[in-house]
Amino acid sequence: MRLGIFGGTFDPIHYAHLLLAETFREELRLDEVRFVPAAVPPHKQDDEITEGDKRVEMLKLAVAGRPSFRVDTSELSRGGVSYTVESLRRLREELPQAEIFFVMGGDSLAEFLTWKEPGEILKLATPVVARRGSDAPLDWSHLSGVASAERLAQIQQSQFVTPLVEISSTDIRRRRAAGRSIRYRLPRAVEEYILAQRLYERPRSGDT
Numbered sequence: 001m002r003l004g005i006f007g008g009t010f011d012p013i014h015y016a017h018l019l020l021a022e023t024f025r026e027e028l029r030l031d032e033v034r035f036v037p038a039a040v041p042p043h044k045q046d047d048e049i050t051e052g053d054k055r056v057e058m059l060k061l062a063v064a065g066r067p068s069f070r071v072d073t074s075e076l077s078r079g080g081v082s083y084t085v086e087s088l089r090r091l092r093e094e095l096p097q098a099e100i101f102f103v104m105g106g107d108s109l110a111e112f113l114t115w116k117e118p119g120e121i122l123k124l125a126t127p128v129v130a131r132r133g134s135d136a137p138l139d140w141s142h143l144s145g146v147a148s149a150e151r152l153a154q155i156q157q158s159q160f161v162t163p164l165v166e167i168s169s170t171d172i173r174r175r176r177a178a179g180r181s182i183r184y185r186l187p188r189a190v191e192e193y194i195l196a197q198r199l200y201e202r203p204r205s206g207d208t
């Protein structure tokens with residue numbers, strides 16, 4: 001089984017996430033992509049985040065009808081700061097035979113060495129960096145201290161280019177707080193959920 005992991009805050013999930021996941025699935029010929037919402041993302045520990053069950057509900061609405069997309073709530077059940085290495089260890093135990101890939105943005109590659117146990121992460125799974133066509137070529141020197149030349153060459157073969165879509169969760173939250181339209185930036189069912197639950201009506205301090 002070829003399994004893809006897509007971690008994020010998903011507050012809320014939007015079409016750029018879904019397009020990234022679909023490109024990831026197709027390019028890497030994955031059997032399944034798991035969306036893994038973080039309980040507390042390491043780089044957003046001081047930020048206000050919507051409750052986990054509401055982020056999960058929006059994810060479920062977004063992937064409904066797409067059997068190869070699944071929502072994995074293990075980081076929320078575990079609670080606390082969500083570290084990739086811990087999630088990958090758990091997945092390895094659950095699926096010892098699977099080949100595991102996890103997708104990250106080109107910006108995350110530059111910060112990879114600040115992640116918890118980067119060398120261990122590269123043993124457990126293959127990072128796949130989604131580069132946007134307009135981005136500068138990726139700088140692989142960020143990984144050279146934690147992986148062998150052979151492993152690096154293997155990792156570099158799994159990269160793909162994702163279409164550039166200028167949608168972000170921050171922008172969607174800001175728009176809601178300003179009473180502006182969020183239509184066509186995320187699936188209609190997710191938009192309806194946001195309106196019904198009255199999410200993002202108040203400006204967030206970190207978003208201003």
Ligand code: ATP
Binds near residue numbers: 016105168169170
């Ligand atoms: P926020 O605006 O709240 O920081 P976000 O829209 O970046 O959120 P996250 O949940 O942090 O959403 O996203 C998870 C991952 O999805 C990011 O690390 C990034 O790699 C990817 N991603 C998000 N938006 C885009 C986009 N417009 N194009 C390509 N990748 C994206």
